[in-house]
Amino acid sequence: MKVLKLIFKNSFRHKLRTFLTILGIGVAVMAFGLLRTVVNAFGSGVRASSADRLVTRDAVTFINPLPLSYFNQIKQVPGVKQVTYMNWFGGTYIDQSHFFARYAVDPNTFFSVYPEYEIGKKAFAEFQSQPNSCIVGSALAQRYNFKAGDVITINGDIYPGTWEFQVAGIYKPEFKSTDAMSMFLNWNYLNEEVKQTFPGRADEVGWYVEQIANGANPGEVSKEIDALFANSPAETKTESERQFQQGFLASAGAIISAMNYVSFVIVGIIMLVLANTMIMSARERTREYAVLKAIGFSGRHLVGMILGESLLVSLLGGILGIFLTYPLVNSFASFSNFLGAELSVQSITLITAFTAVVFVGIAAAIFPIQRAMNTRIADGIRFVG
């Protein structure tokens, strides 16, 4: 259609201006994309958490360990199907900038309580039998090119010393939201080593995770677990995995809501950038639009032309921005190692950015359209920019 050609030619009448507008929108969309990706990554831990898992930790603080002896007691609580336990291992791989999460987990129960970490039979058997073995996430393996048999050296801090773990296998995340950046090592091996060096810290567990039976009431099971250890030196607090994650996130909440807020401020900025360009163009073309109307073009034609131009520029900016978002997120992820979670651009972010860009394209056209429609032909033809 001829009108499309005119829209296209009109859009690039001032090449530099249009280019700068597209670039401006692109950069803003890119910033929007990064912010949304980070905000989503914060939330994805909560979404990935399972509703049928409970976490039992020390009632006072997360840092205090719990006795290993609780394991058999918790297992007896009605409604508890399986129990596992783990410790935060900490330490450094290479240096501080190469951060990923490392947990010491019970090799016998961990993977059945966490079926979303999928590992092969062979790897599982080796993990159980080989004391100093470990399992790494697929994203982690990809980043550092870890393969089965490789030895990973960790400098301990919570557990001082130089630790060498041999990769028994690689786990695959079941869902996109499942964390694939963690390393799991054998709790029994860690405990044996601790017995030798720090006997006082042996048989201590960071926290317990229970999988509850189908139909069991999580609230009641939690209460019963905590009741077991009431008035003991190590009282517990049990909550659903989701609450546990949310509690952890609460501290970051202010930052998240600020980022949320800023990401939508960015949409406003995109709108101002585009509206400014569109208003300038429409003003310059006052006479042309009047001439087109005189020739017999209707208001509908003008609406189509102005809206088309606004949408074309906003979409080009949006596409540029979306393309720029990927390298930005990747480079951000590679130097900041965010929350141990794989930072990736989610489709919801793309959809939100795209919707925002379309919305902006329409909104920025409103004022110029109004102006073009309301200018009387006779006045428009007299108009001298």
Added chain:
Amino acid sequence: MANLIEIKEVSKIYRRDSIETPVLTGINLSVGNGEFLALMGPSGSGKTTLLNLIAGIDKPTGGEIIVGGTDIARLSESALAKWRSSNIGFIFQFYNLIPVLTAYENVELPLLLTKLSKQERKQHVEAALNIVGLAERMNYYPKQLSGGQEQRVAIARAIVTDPLILIADEPTGDLDKNSAEEIMTLMQRLNSEFKKTIVLVTHDAHTASRAKTLRHLEKGDLLPADGQAA
């Protein structure tokens, strides 16, 4: 012969806020089919205003404007737009071509509103450009043309739909003497050879002398027809 344009007791008052500017007061004017009328008058006398009323891009405050039997003052905006596209060809002082379109595309613009096929449009556009003598420049952009050539493209755009009436507001006002001569020769030819009825506004007596009829507008009033009337 019935008059093509019949203007009866037309008045125009511009209103802005509470300020009223009476521009035309009780104008009566008849323009026959095939006429070539030049309107002269001092700046601000209302020439453009009158021309706009005849062309149907502005509405009178009072009176009737009957063109080809239609009282155009009573048409709705959209009906008027349709009416203009088939009855009126516009020629402006500043050509008003679309700078991003070639001469060909500019001339083609009014045809985009018709049902003509691409091939038919091509024939019409080439015929119009031939009449104004610019067929070989059809792929030039306005800024690659001289002022006189731009105005000829604008004239081709005005005649491409084969309208009854050409409306020209100071078509030579921005041109040098030679180009102005060429444009007026072209206008005369459109009148005599292609039977276009032309209403033209000009400041320039020499330009006006190329028309068949000359009328003077003074302070919103049309002076009685002078000796040049056809």
